[in-house]
Amino acid sequence: MEERIDESVLGDCFTSAIALTESGVPHVPTRYILPPSQRPMLGPSIGTDTITLPVVDLSLLHDPLLRPRVVHEIEIACKEFGFFQIINHGISSSVVKDALDAATRFFDLPVEEKMLLVSDNVHKPVRYGTSLNHSTDKVHYWRDFIKHYSHPLSKWINLWPSNPPCYKEKVGKYAEETHVLHKQLIEAISDSLGLEKSYLQEEIEESSQVMAVNCYPACPEPEIALGMPPHSDFSSLTILLQSSQGLQIMDSNNKWVCVPYIEGALIVQLGDQVEVMSNGIYKSVIHRVTLNKDFKRFSFASLHSLPMHKKISPAPQLVNENKPAAYGEFSFSDFLDYISRNDITQQRFIDTLKKNNS
Numbered sequence: 001m002e003e004r005i006d007e008s009v010l011g012d013c014f015t016s017a018i019a020l021t022e023s024g025v026p027h028v029p030t031r032y033i034l035p036p037s038q039r040p041m042l043g044p045s046i047g048t049d050t051i052t053l054p055v056v057d058l059s060l061l062h063d064p065l066l067r068p069r070v071v072h073e074i075e076i077a078c079k080e081f082g083f084f085q086i087i088n089h090g091i092s093s094s095v096v097k098d099a100l101d102a103a104t105r106f107f108d109l110p111v112e113e114k115m116l117l118v119s120d121n122v123h124k125p126v127r128y129g130t131s132l133n134h135s136t137d138k139v140h141y142w143r144d145f146i147k148h149y150s151h152p153l154s155k156w157i158n159l160w161p162s163n164p165p166c167y168k169e170k171v172g173k174y175a176e177e178t179h180v181l182h183k184q185l186i187e188a189i190s191d192s193l194g195l196e197k198s199y200l201q202e203e204i205e206e207s208s209q210v211m212a213v214n215c216y217p218a219c220p221e222p223e224i225a226l227g228m229p230p231h232s233d234f235s236s237l238t239i240l241l242q243s244s245q246g247l248q249i250m251d252s253n254n255k256w257v258c259v260p261y262i263e264g265a266l267i268v269q270l271g272d273q274v275e276v277m278s279n280g281i282y283k284s285v286i287h288r289v290t291l292n293k294d295f296k297r298f299s300f301a302s303l304h305s306l307p308m309h310k311k312i313s314p315a316p317q318l319v320n321e322n323k324p325a326a327y328g329e330f331s332f333s334d335f336l337d338y339i340s341r342n343d344i345t346q347q348r349f350i351d352t353l354k355k356n357n358s
């Protein structure tokens, strides 16, 4: 039987999962092995035989007669899961395909070239990374990613990778279209909470958008490792594109449920900022990423947030004597400061904001 790889030959901070897969390792190195209680249950049937996850036809939002029904569907999905998939969302399949092709070519570049962008500094507007490196138990995750600030695009795009040459244009187009989509979604979500459609409108114009482009290479032992640990996103909402199945969300009974791959669909996940804004009526969804033995999986997680220094707090309309404000206020920049100092891989950032009265 072949030996597990000697940890001492792996650098301390940068171990590319892509490079490991390409080297043909027969086992995952020890640092990727999860404690037994955190290992994923794999297989097509997990959760899906008992639960149907919501799918919303977004084009119906534009029909004044049907809008209330769709907003109601969104409300139910947000209350039950903090999650839904959307179809007919207006981003064309060619924009999606071109962005995925550009990302594939980017991750295919030699590791030395991608290394030039490697950074652990969460404040950097463009950085290449592997794992969440803040974990005190030092478990690593089988993922390479590039994260870049994406709105306003003209401010950031020059810092984006210039290889492959089509990357800026193709991924930039997808980023711009998700920004437009996120405005429609926030409007519908505000509507579903009984807030005016224009609630947060000004902030949304100035909002921050961070695009995490993730690559999870085939993993020799997907039953003992993960691509990403359980977490919620700090965003207001995240629009997620997956190239194949792999995402799991936690349902209200604390059970993991596989998110089915639906051709052409996008996934909407509520983040911590909407949980705070809604004063806990909606909860951000806890999710994780499972792996497979046979092929690479890509995802684009477009994390939309209020402007960098804008503090979010519960909407005054959702706070009253019976339901006092359950969260302290925070901004995207507070979040970044927090994660650069702390281990957040096994907890939700938002739990640090909860007041005792919640």
Ligand SMILES: O=C(O)CCC(=O)C(=O)O
Pocket: 212, 214, 228, 233, 240, 242, 246, 247, 287, 289, 298, 299, 301
């Ligand atoms: O790859 C996925 O499906 C999820 C990625 C994710 O959760 C993230 O980037 O925050």
Ligand SMILES: [Fe+2]
Pocket: 231, 232, 233, 287, 301
């Ligand atoms: Fe996430």
